[in-house]
Amino acid sequence: MSNIINSLQFLETQIDNIFIQHPGLKTFFDDNYLDFRGKENLTIKAFFNSFDEAYYKDQATSKEILAKSMYNFYVSLLEAEKKHVLNDVQSITIMPWNNKLWEKEKYSELTINSGDIICIVWPTWSGKSRLLADIEWMAQKDTPTSREILVNWENPDKSFRYSSENKLVAQLSQNMNFVMDLSVIDFITLHAESRWIRNIEEVVGKVILEANLLAGEKFENTTPITSLSGGQSRALMIADTAILSKSPIVLIDEIENAWVDRKKALELLIKEDKIVLMATHDPVLALLWNKRIVIKDWWIASIIESSKEEREILHELEEIDKKVMAYREKLRKGEKLN
Numbered sequence: 093m094s095n096i097i098n099s100l101q102f103l104e105t106q107i108d109n110i111f112i113q114h115p116g117l118k119t120f121f122d123d124n125y126l127d128f129r130g131k132e133n134l135t136i137k138a139f140f141n142s143f144d145e146a147y148y149k150d151q152a153t154s155k156e157i158l159a160k161s162m163y164n165f166y167v168s169l170l171e172a173e174k175k176h177v178l179n180d181v182q183s184i185t186i187m188p189w190n191n192k193l194w195e196k197e198k199y200s201e202l203t204i205n206s207g208d209i210i211c212i213v214w215p216t217w218s219g220k221s222r223l224l225a226d227i228e229w230m231a232q233k234d235t236p237t238s239r240e241i242l243v244n245w246e247n248p249d250k251s252f253r254y255s256s257e258n259k260l261v262a263q264l265s266q267n268m269n270f271v272m273d274l275s276v277i278d279f280i281t282l283h284a285e286s287r288w289i290r291n292i293e294e295v296v297g298k299v300i301l302e303a304n305l306l307a308g309e310k311f312e313n314t315t316p317i318t319s320l321s322g323g324q325s326r327a328l329m330i331a332d333t334a335i336l337s338k339s340p341i342v343l344i345d346e347i348e349n350a351w352v353d354r355k356k357a358l359e360l361l362i363k364e365d366k367i368v369l370m371a372t373h374d375p376v377l378a379l380l381w382n383k384r385i386v387i388k389d390w391w392i393a394s395i396i397e398s399s400k401e402e403r404e405i406l407h408e409l410e411e412i413d414k415k416v417m418a419y420r421e422k423l424r425k426g427e428k429l430n
Contacts, residue, residue, distance in 0.1 A: 099163045107139060108132035110166075116288040120165045124158065125151075136162070181260065181340040182206050184227070184367060185242040189391070197392050202385070203245075206340065209358055209368040211377060211384035219390030220371050224343050227369060228261045229253065237390065262339035264329060264347075270317040276300060276328065277313040283336055295335065302360055303331035306352045308424065323351025330357045334364045344370045347377070355380070376413050379406040 097105070107128055110117060121128050131139055140155045148154050183205045188197035204210050214220040219237075226239045230248045233240050243252070243260065252260045272279065280299050284292045304310045307327035311320060320328065330352065333342055342361055347354050347370060354377060361368050370377065378384050379402050386394045398406075419429055 099160075102163050102166060103137040103159065104135050106133060106135055110136070112290075114166070114169055114288075115290050116169050117162075117166060120162050124161075126158075180244070181367070182244055184341060185245060186223075186227070186392070187240040187242065189233075189237055189239045199392065199395055202392070202395060204367050204369070206365040206367055207362050209362065209370060209381045211381055212369060212371040212387060213373065213378055213384055214371070214387040218387045220387050222390060223385075223387060223392070224263070224345070224369070224371065227341070228263055228343060230260060259339050261341045261343060262333045262337045263343040263345070264326070264333060265345050270320065270325065272317060274317055275314045276311060276317055276320070279317050280328075280332060280336070283332060287336060287338070289336070299328075299331045299335050302335065303328040306330060306357050306360070308351050308353075308421070321351070327352045327357070331360065334360045334366065340365070341367045341369070344368065344372075346371060346373070376406065376409050379403070379409065 102110075111132070118128075120126075126139075128139065131142065134142065136159070140159055143155070148158075183203050185201050185203045187201050188199055190196050202210075212220055212223065222235075222237055223239075226235050226237055227241055229235060230241050230243070230253050231237070231239045232247060232253075241248070248260065270279075274282070277296060277300065280296045281292060284296050289295050300313060303324075304327070307324045309321065309324060311324050317325070317328075326347075333339070347357060354374070358368065358370070358377075358380075372378055379398055382398055384396050384398075385392055386396060422429055
C-alpha cells in the first residue's frame with residue numbers, strides 16, 4: 093500500500109502530525125497508558141526515548157516491543173481506513189425475481205442512485221419487510237425470495253455482507269429505545285470517536301443541531317438519552333445516521349409515526365447523498381418523490397412514477413398537512429384551536 097510509510101520513517105514522524113492524519117492512533121497511546129500530552133511536538137522515536145529503562149521494566153515490556161506494536165497498529169489502521177469505500181457506492185439495483193408460480197416481476201430492474209428517495213407502499217402482509225431485509229442483507233439469490241441486489245451494477249463484495257463495521261445499510265425502525273446511561277452529547281461523541289472523526293466537536297454539534305430541527309420538542313445537550321421522547325429519539329437517530337453513519341443506504345420504516353418533521357428529515361438524508369428507501373402510508377411522502385414501489389403478494393407488483401395530476405393533488409395535501417401540523421403544535425403547547 094503506497095500510503096503506508098516504512099517503520100523507520102514512522103519513528104521519525106512527529107506525534108501531532110500523525111494524529112492529524114490518523115486520529116485513531118491515539119487509541120494505542122491510551123490503551124498502553126502512554127501519556128503524550130505535552131510531548132506532541134516530539135517524534136515517535138524521541139517520545140519512546142523520553143522514558144527510562146525503569147519505566148519499561150515496570151510496564152513489563154521494552155521500548156523496541158512497544159515501538160513495533162505501535163507500527164503494526166498503524167499499518168492495521170491504514171488498512172482499515174482504506175476499506176472504508178462505502179462513499180464509493182453510487183447506486184443499488186434491485187433485480188426482478190420469479191414468484192412461487194415462476195412468474196417474473198414486471199420490470200427489468202430498478203436502480204436507485206445517491207440522493208434518491210424511493211417510497212414503498214403495501215397492503216398488510218404483502219412482503220414489505222422481506223424486501224427491506226433483502227436490501228439490508230444485499231441478497232444474492234440466497235434468501236427466500238431469490239432476489240438479487242447489485243451495488244454499482246455489480247455483485248457486492250462479501251465484506252459488505254458479513255462485516256459489522258462496513259455495513260452498506262442503516263435501518264431506522266419504528267421503535268428507538270436507549271438503555272445507556274449517557275447524556276445526548278456524550279452518546280453522540282462516543283459514536284463520533286468510534287468512527288475516528290477528526291473534528292469531533294463540530295460534527296457532534298451539527299448532529300444535535302439537526303436533531304433539534306427535526307424534533308417536535310427540543311432537548312438539551314445534557315439531556316439523558318433515556319429521557320428522550322419517541323420523537324426526540326427518532327430525530328437524534330436520523331441526524332446521527334445522516335451525518336455520522338458511513339452506511340450509504342438508509343431504510344426507513346413508517347417515518348410518519350415518528351413525531352418528527354418528515355420532510356426535513358428526508359431532505360437532510362438527501363443532502364448527505366444517502367440512498368433512501370422509505371416504507372410509508374403517508375400520501376404526502378408517497379407523492380413527494382418521483383417513484384414509488386408497490387408491494388403485493390411478496391413481490392414488486394409495479395413501479396409508479398408520479399404523474400402531473402398527482403403533483404397537483406400533492407399541492408393540496410401539503411396545504412392540509414400544514415394545517416394539521418399547526419393544530420398539533422398548538423395542542424402540544426396547551427393552546428386552544430381556532
